Amino acid sequence: MGKSAVRRRVTVFISMVSAMGVTAALGGCSGGTAATPNATLKLVAADYGDSEANSSQKYWDKLVKEYEKKNPGIEIDVSVYSWNEVDAKVKQMVADGEAPDMAQIGAYADYAAKGQLYEVNQLLSIPVQADFVSRLAEAGEVGRVQYGMPFASSTRLLFYNKELFDEAGLTPPRSWSELAAAARTLKSRGVETPYALPLGPEEAQAETMMWLLSGGDGYTGTIGSYGLDSDQNIATFNWLKNDLVGKGLTGPTPPGKLNRADAFEAFTRGEVGMLNGHPSLMQAAEKRGVEYGMVPMPGVDGRAKATMGVADWMMAFKENGNGEEIGEFLDFVYSKKNVLEFSHEYNLLPVTTSASEAMAADKNDKDLDPFLSELENAELYPVAKTSWAQVSADIKQQIGKAVGPNARPSAVLGSLQQAASAAESSE
Structure with missing residues (x-):
């Protein structure tokens, strides 16, 4: 994985109806107004690829293009960095008062403890939030409030x-x-x-x-x-x-x-x-x-x-006040189709129950069954500790x-x- 940032700006659109068919309003309710037109969301993500050919930038480009076709109104700026630098990049952005709207990195607890993150129930529609594998959702909690959204997982x-x-x-x-x-x-x-x-x-x-x-x-x-x-x-x-x-x-x-x-x-x-x-x-x-x-x-x-389980995390920063727009986009990110596509591309386990069940039922994924069966009983790092x-x-x-x-x-x-x-x- 390279050490230089790979950047690509793509335009996507968000409507009142989310990818899961539920309007994502703050507080997890089903009411709310349409997303503000012409807003820009910034996402910083880690690169799971081992070469340019399978860089995570390609995953995000494809996902965002599909979203653009369905939803008018918002621009999303995606920056992908190697694991050697992505956590430090986000840390510096936050310190400079330029926090991204979303970060997909290795840890969330420091930001949650400082009150810098949205609670998950302020972002996602209820069906999407409830779909997270329970063990992973629990690991995303600080003081019984979930701030970290699992994005990728594996067991050993x-x-x-x-x-x-x-x-x-x-x-x-x-x-x-x-x-x-x-x-x-x-x-x-x-x-x-x-x-x-x-x-x-x-x-x-x-x-x-x-x-x-x-x-x-x-x-x-x-x-x-x-x-x-x-x-x-x-x-x-x-x-x-x-x-x-x-x-x-x-x-x-x-x-x-x-x-x-x-x-x-x-x-x-x-x-x-x-x-x-x-x-x-x-x-x-x-x-x-x-x-x-x-x-x-x-x-x-x-x-x-x-067994040991590992999860990486998606989080949303409050600094720019784009909670509703972020929630709309993340509802789409966590659809069964997109979670499965990411998991297959990088040989990782799904973080949602619907995608996990689909993988378990697919004969082409039988080699992952032993890892899937360990996930619910897995112990994760104490990531809720700052x-x-x-x-x-x-x-x-x-x-x-x-x-x-x-x-x-x-x-x-x-x-x-x-x-x-x-x-x-x-x-």
């Missing part, structure tokens, strides 16, 4: 190389002990990386959360406060350090220096026996001719209590040290917990 499963497993006479692991035993067998047969453990700074917070969940805990406790150094979490990292990393089962690159993208690439070269992955890894492996299988993440003594961005950044930089040769996981997790508690207290 344990991928394994079928050819390597078949040659070794192995079956997919269902517990930690089975995973470690399979890794030992693969190592004895010359597999370079029996289990890839990417705890490098790219996405260490994801691999960490998957393992914490499989160990029976997570980032937060039952009351919602951070609990990174809980007894269960310390036990999880002790096991990783002693039973996987310490036994040489995680490959030649130290986990703290292994990034997720590099682990995925090694899997598509046939060098990795097992790793946690999301739907996009399926297509990448198939392109390279790697046969793979997928199973839920193993837990200590059986299946993990939950402190999460800093805590996540700390985890990315520090957690790899917990499995180093001379490390004490309890000390690393304890240090992270201290920093998390301090960040949480300032929310």
Whole structure:
């Protein structure tokens, strides 16, 4: 994905009747007046493509053109940026007093906490708001009020190389002990990386959360406060350090220096026996001719209590006062057709119930069934916390040290917990 902004201005029109057949008035009511003619809405969006050929700009261009044919009256200016810069771009725009009307980025809580966002029920028609997958809608709430609208989602499963497993006479692991035993067998047969453990700074917070969940805990406790150094979490990292990393089962690159993208690439070269992955890894492996299988993440003594879910977010800023117009447009964005088209293009899971049901019923999407079935039970990052961005950044930089040769996981997790508690207290 390029680092320069890809911009395109297109004209679309909004009428009194939304794409879902319900007029979107503020407060989620069905009354209201027509959108103000000749207003301009600005949308900043992230790029999910991996090349110019499938840039998200093409998705937005197509969607906006279709909207233009049906609805007269409003201009929409869409700017697409790479994930490396989109969050920072929006942050700077807001700081400069030039907030976009809509932003489709990675986090919403900071803006919600400062009173800068519309509540979702001030924007969307009731049928559209009710269509969000409940688990994702809940993750978009701050103080039980929804500000973040899920835009894209995925869950994670344990991928394994079928050819390597078949040659070794192995079956997919269902517990930690089975995973470690399979890794030992693969190592004895010359597999370079029996289990890839990417705890490098790219996405260490994801691999960490998957393992914490499989160990029976997570980032937060039952009351919602951070609990990174809980007894269960310390036990999880002790096991990783002693039973996987310490036994040489995680490959030649130290986990703290292994990034997720590099682990995925090694899997598509046939060098990795097992790793946690999301739907996009399926297509990448198939392109390279790697046969793979997928199973839920193993837990200590059986299946993990939950899998990790990830969502990206759409939000609407109040600064320009275009709530009604924004709601009309987003009703169209979240139609079943458009949600499905986006999900298919980028190998992601739908964020609405109607699109999820359509995908589950489509035989062409059967390979996504295991991910879909995990979504309702998925645990998401604590994105409603304004402190999460800093805590996540700390985890990315520090957690790899917990499995180093001379490390004490309890000390690393304890240090992270201290920093998390301090960040949480300032929310």
